[in-house]
Amino acid sequence: MEGHNDGDLQKEFDKRRMKRSRTTRRYNARLRLCLSLYLFLLGSATAAAAVYGPQLLDQQPTSGWSTYISGAVGLLCMYWLLQICFPRWTWNGYGFVIPIKKAVLVTSCDTMLGYYLVKRMDNAISTVFAGTNNPEGELPKKLSVECTDRTVILPLDVTSDESVARAKEIMEQYLKKRNHDFWGIFNNASVTLRGEIELTPVEVFKQAAEVNVYGMVRITKAVLPQIRRTKGRIVNMHDMYGRFSVPGCAAYAMTKYAAESFSDALRYEMHQWGVKVSVLEIDKLFAGIHDVISVQDSWDGMTETARRHYGKSYHDDRMACWEREGKAGDNDLRPIVLSAIDGLWSRIPRERYYVGGFKAQLKTYFYSTLPSTMIDKLIMRQYSPGVEQPAALTTH
Structure with a gap:
């Protein structure tokens, strides 16, 4: 290149x-x-x-x-x-920062969101590092063919200290060779999963937290000194489930709660350095923005007591329902891409970008502020258990 x-x-x-x-x-x-x-x-x-x-x-x-x-x-x-x-x-907040001799990092370009964002910035940004777990994957290969030499395919596993350290060395070599400054990062690496607490093995909880929480912390701390030096930008991917949780979403929602806390604290701490921290609140179901952890084999990880009380039919019904829900998401990722670009390059970016429409934004606000008794009734009515019932409830 x-x-x-x-x-x-x-x-x-x-x-x-x-x-x-x-x-x-x-x-x-x-x-x-x-x-x-x-x-x-x-x-x-x-x-x-x-x-x-x-x-x-x-x-x-x-x-x-x-x-x-x-x-x-x-x-x-x-x-x-x-x-x-x-x-x-105001005058100071008008327009965008001129992206000359500036570099940004986009993590998890194995997903459609990372792919579209890198392609959108390729013709405008001096250097775009496209982080990917598998450089030989379909989307990273398409980026290497369709993009210019401004885009660098970067092997990056946010769950590994060694991989993050190696990626940092590679970025520093490119920045020094091209005489560019590191400007910002879009923390796109995230995994999603669905499953009730008793149906989900503990290892899956740990796997989700390792990517959604510790991976974000690990890569952000690695590039933070360079971002402080340039007074750059940090944009983190969040979700409406970081404000409230629903049945079958505990393992995923708890990581987004932690990510919200991390981003808020980071925004306060970076204010004195002139670094802007923004978050994307995804208030709508989109397809292709996360890697998916499959828990179809969670039946083998359940205890004997849980198997007896829930039953195989209930387990399979819930898994099929969540799989259909994941495939029914919106494929138009332009609202997320435009919000991410504004967070990275606007002179005064927003602290929060609500993606999904005004109705979804109101839903997130009310679900996180109304009394718990009212919210419990609304959530239990909207998120019904499904067709099948646990075996222990049908035997009486």
């Missing part, structure tokens, strides 16, 4: 410089348009107040300077309030 002569490098540099110039001109044009429109509306309102205000109030005309001064003070106060409450709407 690095085999270029000096002429090719110069052409590539000129091409990037022209593209950056066009992007800068486009952003400046939009900014001037918005500012001109805002000043025009402010001037019109000030003129209308100066001409018609005294007549409406049946008072003597006041000095024009007092009107202009009051308008200017009002403008400054409004901008000050926007800066405090809605900084993304």
Whole structure:
């Protein structure tokens, strides 16, 4: 991927410089348009107040300077309030950071979400490290063929200290060779599973926590010094089940609860360094965003007492139901990809990106704030046990 002569490098540099110039001109044009429109509306309102205000109030005309001064003070106060409450709407929060000589890491590019995100950033970012457990897999191979030399396929297993250390060395070599700075990370590595607590072996609980919690902590700590140095970005993948849990989701939800706590603490601690930490709250069922842990063989891991009380029919019915639910997710991953890009490159990113629509956002909010007695009734009504019942309940 690095085999270029000096002429090719110069052409590539000129091409990037022209593209950056066009992007800068486009952003400046939009900014001037918005500012001109805002000043025009402010001037019109000030003129209308100066001409018609005294007549409406049946008072003597006041000095024009007092009107202009009051308008200017009002403008400054409004901008000050926007800066405090809605900084993304101000001058400093407009547009994106220019991604020149900056590198980002996307973990778990074995999934469709990681694949689409890397492809989206390949033509705009100087260097994209595509972390993958299996570089010979289908999606990593497609990335190596379809992307430019800006994308580096990076062998990375977030559950292994040795793999993370080796990946860090490889990234440092590329960054030094290309004279780029490490800007941010998108923690996409995550596994999902469904299964009731007595139907799920303890080893599966540990496996989910090793990826969803300790894997995120491990890779984030590895790159954190470089991100602090560049005042970069950290974006973590979360889920609505990090705010509330449902039947059959304990092993997965408990890891997302832990991930929420980790991201909140990291955001507070990194504030003094100028590092922005964002999370993606996925409030909708999407397909292809996680690796899936299969627990179809969980029957063998159950105790004899649990087998006797639940029965094979109930076990198979629940597993089939959860498998159908996983395949019924939305395949349109563009909302997640756009939110991840905004979190990585916006001048002032959001602390939380709610993906899934306003209805799903309200559901997450109410389920995590309403009284438990009310939530229990809603959840038990929505998440019914299924067709089959445990054997111990049907024998009486």
